[in-house]
Amino acid sequence: MENPKKSKSHFPFRLNILFFSIFLLFSVLILRLGFVQIVHGENFKRDLARKEDITISSPVPRGRMLDRDYKVIVDNVPKNAIAYTNEGFSQREMLETADKLAKLIHIKTDRVTERDKRDFWIITNPERADAKITKKERELYTAKKLTDNDIYQLKLKRISSEDLKEINNERLEVLALFKSFNSGYKFTTQIIKNENVTTKELAVVSENLQSLPGVDTTTDWERCYFFNKTLKSVLGKVTKSDEGLPAEQLEYFLARDYSRNDRVGKSQLEWQYEDVLHGYKSKIKNVTDKTGNVIENYPITNGQKGQDLVLTIDMELQKKVDRIIEEELWAAKRYPGTYLTDRAYVVLMNPKTGEVLAMSGKKMVRDKQTGKVEMEDDALGTFTTTYNVGSTVKGATILTGYKTGAIVPGTIFDDAGLKIQATPLKKSYAYLGKLNEITALKLSSNVYMFHTAIRIGKGHYEYDKPLNLNSNSFETIRNSFASFGLGTRTGIDLPNEQSGFKGQSHLPGYLLDLVIGQYDTYSAMQLVQYVSTIANGGYRMQPHVVKQILDPKEGTNDYGPVVREITPTVLNSIDAKPDWMYRVKLGFKKVMQERGGTAYKFFGNAPYSPAGKTGTAQAFYDGPERYRFGKEPPPVMNLSLVSYAPSSNPEVAMAVIVPWAYQGKKDNRANLKIGRRVLDTYFEMKKR
Template sequence: MEKQKKKKSHFPFRLNMLFFSVFFLFSVLILRLGFVQIVYGENFKRDLERKEDITVSNPVPRGNIFDRNFHIIVDNVPKNAITFTNEGYSQSDMLITAQKLAKFIVKKTDMVTERDKRDYWMIKNPKLVDAKITDQERALYAKDKLTDMDLYKLKLDRITAAELNQLTNEDLEVLAIYQEFSKGVKFIPVMVKNEGVTDKEMAVVSENLQSLPGVETTTDWDRSYAFQNTLRSVLGNVTKSGEGLPADQLEYYLARGYSRNDRVGKSQLEMQYEDVLHGNKSKTKNITDKAGNVIETHTVFAGNKGKDLVLSINMDLQMAVDKIIEEELWSAKGKPGTQLTDRAYVVLMDPNTGEILTMSGKKLVRDSKTGRTVMTDDALGTFTTTYSVGSTVKGATILTGYKTGAISPNTYFDDRGLKIKDTPLKKSYAYLGQLNEINALKKSSNVYMFHTAIRIGKGHYEYDKPLNFTNKMAFETIRNSFASFGLGTRTGIDLPNEQTGFKGQSKLPGYLLDLVIGQYDTYSAMQLAQYVSTIANGGYRMQPHIVKQIREPGRDGENIGPVLKEITPTVLNTVDGKKVWLKRVQLGFKKVMQEPGGTAYKFFKGAEYSPAGKTGTAEAFYDGPLRSHFGKEPPPVMNLSLISYAPSSHPEVAMAVLVPWAYDGKDDNRANLKIGRRVLDTYFKMKKK
């Protein structure tokens, strides 16, 4: 009986202790919850309600490019596109979406590399990949003797070719789509496909957007060229959607608010005026919750299309000049000694404003596929390639002679050839008698220029004796003077990659004589155009420019918007000297084309527009694409040039023609004069219309 009583008293005690413990714990929990709610409740509430604003920029169409008569040259063509925006999706989520999207679209796989295939195979076969690591390697990993990267490389290397071949074409399409997904930055759309997206693909994807998180159907754009290849090398290119920002300019563009996948101008006009053509991107605000889920979207700024460029180019004239060059270049190729002839250039410029009316270049190249010789656009070569130009520089030589006091108006020299010790006779193409500077220009006397150079160098000539100069700065004096006209220096054209030309390195006296007849340094067609414009307009070196206006985009169906900026004429420098000096050179240039005996008279006689100008022929060394075909040094070739302006009394157009390597041997095909006459005839004929 006593034992039973003891048991009964012990059980209630334990039960009471249990109840007490539970009560105590609940009391502590309630106190803790109350403390948390009172002290930290507001903070937790704010965290739960917290939202994050993320502004996303979207690209807009680039500005259009027009010619001076508002004919559209470069436009935007809309095209179907499919994009993906990563709103915080995991790798597995994106892979699932890629697999679904691959069922609806055809995606090219040519950009998929072997490394990409290995990575994808690893994602698809995690168990097989893990089995490629040995127990010994796992033990080394556990001891920190192998890193995660070491194991990853081991797995990659151990994937066999047979295993990679297990990937089907469908797998590769999924991989190609997944690659595009992975390029994106959070909330920044990336282009999945914008080439050859069919209407059917657009419709099917649009119908299934709910099951394709992050995927959108939209409209992309592409550049179209109304005049096809005309001026194509100067217009430049825009990066493709897969390229994004150029690697060498990445930091530059990112600092200016660009996204990595933005399309930008990567060459010539498109690159030079990128800030104008690119426009202001639209801005959308995405509001996310704490987990990163988008809960609201608002358009902050609809964006503006890029500004339009109006060029100074007359495209009708440009095409006409292109055709003339093509016809004369093909014609020249039918003449003897033209195995190396493959290009020609023409620049037409308003000498009073610097506006470029035409910059035409054509080049013959061999098509690698067909093996046939075809004509391609090389307008770029008008300012990126330079050549010896010959006698066209003689106007600058005479004016340099005036400025230095080497000659004065109506100075006469005998055109008899000069014999300098240990050098061949340096002479004109024929003996031209006693000449003043005007007739020296008219008949293109070399010897007159030689005597002028000797005086600039303060030298003394004696038959078959060495020629020495006491003026050691003669080369610099002449080159600086030439540069004031635009020869041997940058013209300032509003396009990148302009070349200044090659300057001969030797300063032996004989080379100074070559310099003043255009047989030593090299110049571009654009430099020749600026030089002859400077003489034509009375001594003002005008900066050439291809852009005439920057305009706002057209609105309400209008093709052209209001003028935002007018490109005004810019005088880079004024040539030092008396006006009478320029007038005498202008008279000499007029005689070249309008008076019997002038070197261009036979081709320009009877021209109603009263042309003035200067011809040029330079013996040069060939350094073109066929150079390697010669077992020895290529034969010397002749470069042909022509500068002109018209009308001679009140010039409105200046012209430079340059035909490098026009012929070798003695058969002058006169391609420069044939092209020049036809171009000026065409200009004034079109002006009348």
């Protein structure tokens, strides 16, 4: 029988050791937790609470442009597109996505450069790239005698042509996508492909979005012009999706919450009314944790497409005026001495409101490859190019004479030519006898204007003697002309308007040239503002091409409510007595409606009672062919015409300029032919 003391179990002892061990472990854990909570607790709390709010913006379609009758001129055409948003991905992640996406779509590679290929090779072959650095160079790098950039440049230089051959066509598409991914900005959506995106590509990408982080299918747009090239130079252009913000205006747009890859208006109406046409981008806020994972997202705003512009332009009238200019330019080219003739400009405006009804310019351009001459739109030239216009400015000369007291209504001058010492005889085209200011306008007397200018300058004329005038004579006349819109910006709501060239010499003979339109240069827009000022009784109206701004009507092509109406703006009045205005307007009426008037043969039978003034100016040619003539291009004749109708209650004003219309003495009368056809067209359309 065994001894009970010897058979006693050891289990309680082992259990005690286990409990003691657990107690020690829990003690260590509690101490550690206490240490973590006391020493690092606040830091961990901040880490747990840390999250980042990221706002992702998506562009919206631009506003439309409509003509005065609400016909759509410019709209947006939707296009299938594939987009990418860099949500903080690493280069490796972007490369993986580019590799997958390249297998699903075709992407153009024409923008990939030699440098892009070398960078791509280094990224995709890091070990082989490192092997191109020598041991000595690594030692220099360690000694900080070579920088990271130095090492990278060495790698770039040592990539051989054989290395680059590894980037075949398939890898080239991966590179093109990778380059696009990297060119975007973090949390900004950019268009990767919007040209020729097939239905199959759209479907297959949509099916694989889960494995393509940052990639999405969307709808993009491009500008569509319903009247083809009509007025296109004035409508302006929009940057392409791969252009982004213009470099010269980058800070301007960034300060206004634009993204760097946003498309914006870069010229004319698209640029001038960018704030209106651009709209409000849709915005989604993504909330991410500290690792960059999105933990929630919600829309901030759905965005709104850009507002619509209603223009003052009548596009049917614009098209007809364009056609008239083209036909008459081609007809003029059949005359002798028209080798240099290549352009013409017409502006129609409501003289009471400043609304521009049509602004047409056409220019002949020779194709460098085919040699064929074609017409191109140059409506822009109506306010960005200026010319000597001749006698059309004589109405301003007479009114300046009245205002300065140089002449009074009924003042008579003899039309005999003036001979100033050391100056060629200055005369009219023929001797016109003794005449007052009304007849001087009707017959277009130069000499009458010369005498008026001499009196404005407080000078005294004697045959073949020097002519001395007040030193401020040029300033007096130019300031007066500017009150009509001549030689100054008209204020049209378009960028880059030119005020014209002012002759620099103040010799007395040039003052006489100034008052007959043979010295300073003016644009067609300035001429129409000038003649409108006379037509409406002395108020210089600001010309404008935008009539209304409309809010978009979401989900439809209907017109939304008017949010802004562009009202007529009077820039200044010329402070002329009613009798003065009456006499100048009477002279203008006689030009076109009374036998002997310089435009009577073309307008005498017009049923709409026109008034106006013709102009012919000898000018120096400075067009595209000037280099063929060496330093002294031949003198040419510019033709112009200003008019308004009906003469008693004007509703339309017109300016016509045909620069370099002819050389020699064979006048093709292109200004009068264009002017008559344009006014006929306006009133015929009004009847219909």
